[in-house]
Amino acid sequence: MYEFGALNWGVLAVYLIANIGLGVFLSTKVQSTNDFFLGDKSIPWWAIGISVVATYVSALSFLGGPAWSYSEGLAVIAIHLNYPLVIVFVITFLLPFFYNSGVASIHDYLEKRFGVKARTVMSAIFLTSQGLTTAAAVYATALVINFITGFGVTEAIVIVTIIALLYTMMGGIAAVIWTDVVQAGILLVGALIIFAALLDALPEGLMTTLESLKDQGMTNALVTKFSLAEVSTVWSGVIAMTLFHITVYGANQMMVQRTLTSKNIGDAKKSYMMMGYGAIFIYFLFLLLGVLFHSYYDGKTFENGNTIILDFASTLAIPGLMGLIAAAVVAASMSSLDSALNSMSTVTTIDIYQKFFKPDASDEHYLKASRWFTVFWAAMIIGPAILYASSEGSILETLSKVGSFFVGAKLSLFGLGIFSKHTTERGVLIGVLFGFASVWYVASYTDIAWPWFCAIGAITNTLVALAASLILDGKAKEHSQYTIVGQRKWFAETGTPTTENGWSLLPGKLDRASLYLLGFFFVSIIALWAFNAFI
Structure with a gap:
């Protein structure tokens, strides 16, 4: 166990207390469900x-990124090449539907397009998948606390969850x-300090090592090389993971909800385009760290690869560094955990509780x-x-596998919903069942790599639903009003402006910035x- 020391404890304690203090301060501005779910529309786009x-x-990238590239090399970055393509698709085709509707839950769109059953099924899928993936992030943070303080993983999980x-x-x-803004700054500072020290x-030296x-x-x-059995190829990154990340950013309540506060x-x-750039x-920073660690440790085997970056940090005689690293990873985890808790609460309140149990209660009640x-x-x-504590591989890869189902x-x-004219609610629900079945079969009985699960499930789902x-x-x-074609017709018939300050309100229209x-x-x-050619 690393001797944490009073200074490190002080750094970590100040950070945790500051987060709670900020929550107390902002709570005075929360007077309604709209404030709780969407804020007061005054938050700047960069935040x-x-x-x-x-x-x-x-924290999954801070710990799991280096762990993954430590064994697989820089090829892992192929999984993350697609963000510019993803963001362009999302802000062109999906985001305008959600923003124009003025709702807090994106599943409201599915009810308007298909019906209440489709909305409810997707809400249930979101709550299940988000709960599992968020749990992975919390576990990653518990590893840090356990490594540097000796706290048990279970106790650390409980503490981090309660604070968030x-x-x-x-x-x-x-x-x-x-x-999240504060947490991102702490995470970046921690990563850069580790990189400089390494x-x-x-x-x-760097060049000889490379x-x-x-x-x-x-x-x-x-x-x-094209192989469905390989995880880290250009094809899996540009084709399969583009579809995966379109879902993460365009059909995910946790991500879309924060843009609706704009x-x-x-x-x-613009807030989404920041991720695109x-x-x-x-990811290059985190994955390059793992590759360099492979050289520094001469490829030795770690009992748990997710602690590589912590093992290195613990050897550095920099006062307060481990406290900062601990704060950085806790910050990274909380940035996922707090988002998940708020979005899951939003979906549960609006899509389930208000819809089926208390449809006419007061705003104060909601x-x-x-x-x-x-x-x-x-x-x-x-x-x-x-339960994630039993996982020995990269927690980043584990999360990705879970989400791909x-x-x-x-x-x-x-x-x-946005492209099809003839798809109905009964069709999409049948498609969901066949889509899940196809992913389960591929994962259980073939050697096809997990990045392709999304494409396989989506294609099966789509064909069966149609x-x-x-x-x-x-x-x-x-066409339904809630398809691309239907929206174009509605804008034309109502005379509604199709742009706002130079940005398209009309789904399907490409902005110049894209x-x-x-x-x-x-x-x-x-x-x-x-980078590889000229080393």
């Missing part, structure tokens, strides 16, 4: 954007976003209920988090090729 980045990066619960329950989405500690790693195949980020559609889109740099549902989901997350259904429902809709309900006479992001995608591919 929302940082919150989006911090939520998905989380307190400020989220009090301050709502505003507390989530502003604490560069200084490499016995042969040359040696290149000879081992560890620096090649672009594996072009002042206008332009701010909502920033993701490649963030605000109180949303806070109690926040407590409920915090308690429910603890169990799965403890659910994303196909989400992608298919929202995709069919066929079942036509067989059971026949062809639709016209073209720059697409260009950035190709530049990043070339840069990764050049």
